[in-house]
Amino acid sequence: MGQAPRSLRAHGEERRFLAARGMTGGHGSKHQKMRRQKDTSQGRIAARFCIGFIHEEENARRHLFLFHASRIATGIAIEPMRAFILFSSLAMNALIAADSGAADAEAGKRKAETCVACHGPNGNSVSGNFPILAGQTARYLYLQLRDYKEGRRKDPNMTPLAEALSREDMFDLAEYFSRQKPAPLNFKPDPKRVTAGARIAADVLCTMCHLGQMKGQNEIPRLAGQQPDYVLKQLKDFKARTRTNDGGNMTSVTQTLSDEDMLNLTHYIGSLF
Numbered sequence: 001m002g003q004a005p006r007s008l009r010a011h012g013e014e015r016r017f018l019a020a021r022g023m024t025g026g027h028g029s030k031h032q033k034m035r036r037q038k039d040t041s042q043g044r045i046a047a048r049f050c051i052g053f054i055h056e057e058e059n060a061r062r063h064l065f066l067f068h069a070s071r072i073a074t075g076i077a078i079e080p081m082r083a084f085i086l087f088s089s090l091a092m093n094a095l096i097a098a099d100s101g102a103a104d105a106e107a108g109k110r111k112a113e114t115c116v117a118c119h120g121p122n123g124n125s126v127s128g129n130f131p132i133l134a135g136q137t138a139r140y141l142y143l144q145l146r147d148y149k150e151g152r153r154k155d156p157n158m159t160p161l162a163e164a165l166s167r168e169d170m171f172d173l174a175e176y177f178s179r180q181k182p183a184p185l186n187f188k189p190d191p192k193r194v195t196a197g198a199r200i201a202a203d204v205l206c207t208m209c210h211l212g213q214m215k216g217q218n219e220i221p222r223l224a225g226q227q228p229d230y231v232l233k234q235l236k237d238f239k240a241r242t243r244t245n246d247g248g249n250m251t252s253v254t255q256t257l258s259d260e261d262m263l264n265l266t267h268y269i270g271s272l273f
Helices: 006-020 030-037 041-051 059-073 079-100 105-119 138-150 158-163 167-178 191-203 206-210 228-240 249-254 259-270
Strands: none
Touching: 105 167, 138 158, 138 167, 191 206, 191 259, 228 249, 228 259
16 A cells, blocks of 8 residues: 555644644543643743644645644744744745835835824824834834725724725835834833833743844834833733734733733833833
8 A cells, every 4th residue: 555645644643743742632641631731831822823823824734833833832842833933924024025125115205194193203103092103114014004904903093094005005104114213212111010021021932023122023013112002002902802913823922911911011111122
């Protein structure tokens, strides 16, 4: 008899791996249950991050992806997940870059005249009701405008404005705001909350996506220097699932956070620039 198809062999390998760790959905042994209970919170969150990408990937990749996600969930290795995130990020970046190559920042400046009323001069909002756009990554800005336009993210002010924008408009606006320099915040973080927030950020692996000092990258937003009230509202919206254009990643992370945790995180992020 010939060998089983590659996909079936991968599936079998995945099943054997999961079965050995009591993760196949069966009852499993007492030892296996105790082992599952000892999974680190970092591993669970990392696995959730991966799983959020499943719906974006081709079905043919799922077996290998789940195999790596199960390794992360049991705390065995996190490098495969980093590699997967990098691959997904590069793929998305290539697609966006192909369209945004001709983005015109000067045209974006002219088109941004209506944005000043809420987001402030050069995208430096002075109100916690509106995010600072200056210095934000161009890819993130474009994706948010696209999500508002296509209904994946909703806001009574932004939705009607984005609906009127063309792809060229969105690329131009994103390019313009990404080139602006963010201004320092008028915010005094509480030192105790900053320390507590830094611990929480480490526990839930914030820097895996947002990078050190929360500088952001590509489609992952810059958080450093962002309006604290806005950051807090977004965390609460993700937890309440009133904002869902995150692929499930932030939604999963915020389920592990209390209101106090989110406030501490806000102060920690507010201490960065």
